[in-house]
Amino acid sequence: MKAADDSYVRVAVLVMLSLSLLAGICATLIHWLGPVHRPMDLIVPPVGSAIFGGLIVALWRRPWWLQGIVRLALVTAVLALVAPAWFYTLQAVSTPGVQLIVVLPPVSSLFVVLLVMVMIFIPGRLAFVLALLCWLLIALPVLAYLLLHPREAWTPRGIDLLMAYGPVSLIVVVLLPVQRGMAGTIRRLASERARMEVMLHRDPLTGIHNRRLGERVLRGVFDGARSAGVIMLDVDRFKAINDTHGHPIGDRVLQAVAERCKALLRADECISRWGGEEFLVIVPDIDAAGLHLVAERLQMAIARLPVAPVRQVTASFGATMIDGADSFDSVLQRVDRALYAAKEQGGNRVVLMPVRPAAAGALASG
Structure with missing residues (x-):
């Protein structure tokens, strides 16, 4: 079972990295082809895409690096979301006439995906700690800005940001451990079934097959x-x-x-x-x-x-x-x-x- 689990995790990580690479490439093309070119938008997506592409190659050639690759991928994703969250929030605070709902890239959905990845690939209580840290570094500055600027908060984009960084994030953090517990229960039942099948085919006196x-x-x-x-x-x-x-x-x-x-x-x-x-x-x-x-x-x-x-x-x-x-x-x-x-x-x-x-x-x- 352990071999099967390891193979499943490797495939899951490859899928995650591939989707992250695809998202980075799409973001790069959108920002490069868009009418407004902001330095942060032109730097973060291509750099992230290059890192995710390198991690895919590394995992394909060195599957035993799985744990380190997952950590590096999560760190890259966190930095790719922290940088625009703080940069554009500070820009909106310090620059008159600049609105956060206009300059902030559409990364709220990626933040939810990041929380999902943290809860899936990080074990135990550490997942909750890292999820809270991600929320403090990425969501909190945006939420604080919107609460201090209600006119932006009540726009469609502002409501979307409030929902993504607030209730939706909370639901993800709460429901994924429930799913993990259900998966653990299913795994235990499968293990018990395998054990019972072994007992069914084993001679009780000698311990060999019946x-x-x-x-x-x-x-x-x-x-x-x-x-x-x-x-x-x-x-x-x-x-x-x-x-x-x-x-x-x-x-x-x-x-x-x-x-x-x-x-x-x-x-x-x-x-x-x-x-x-x-x-x-x-x-x-x-x-x-x-x-x-x-x-x-x-x-x-x-x-x-x-x-x-x-x-x-x-x-x-x-x-x-x-x-x-x-x-x-x-x-x-x-x-x-x-x-x-x-x-x-x-x-x-x-x-x-x-x-x-x-x-x-x-x-x-x-």
Whole structure:
């Protein structure tokens, strides 16, 4: 899940930077093509566009810089909004005849977007602190000016600025944490569902996969073109262990066998408890010789298991490769015959059953 989350955040940041770059380019063109050219409007948008473009390239080539890139993007956005807010407010205060509602660029909507980005990408209480700081640096001077100049405040542009820097900003700061909490709840529910699914497919005694998942993995082998083999093992004289030492000791034997086999298998090799004292191992990307070696390695490891007070734990193994003409049932029937042959030969051995038994005898090793 973490990898998925990281990928999602990178995509979200790329989208944010791309939209910021697009906004900066549009603002640059508007100001350059407009009838009035103000120095601040001719400087801030192109500089911001250049920075956002560079951050996009940096994130594309260095995705592990994600956290630093987000911080630099937010700082750039804050400075791009702070500069015109203070510059034009001071100009309107100090220059007779200059009205803030006329000279201030249309950045109120960008301020709301900035608050959204802060609340999304900055964690915890720090987001509220930074949102308040942004409001003090960007919105407060404009609001203070409008409250002191009611004639400008009651114009359509003035009302728009009052709404954007006042109630709308407050709504964004209040609602986004609610959305974040809902997203966290959804994530926890998804995690709980994944945990319950794992428990559904796990054998409660041994902790390995249960037969349900083993059957699903085996059926999945037939959907691919990879070579694979199947091993079925059965603990020898398990009924005698239960009768002599009791079921708790028998459970310890099964747990020890499952743990040892799981430790010896690769991550892509599936072991499941098939039933009682039987286990099924599915080994992908292997040939018959390699499958036989895997089974022998498991057989010898189990024979060395110390499970007191049982004198020795052994297991019989049947193994077979999966052929292109095989079905789910035919593979299980063949591997079961191989296991039965190992039992008939005294147990504690491996019998490899060829795909076409009529063509060659079974290969057994003790």
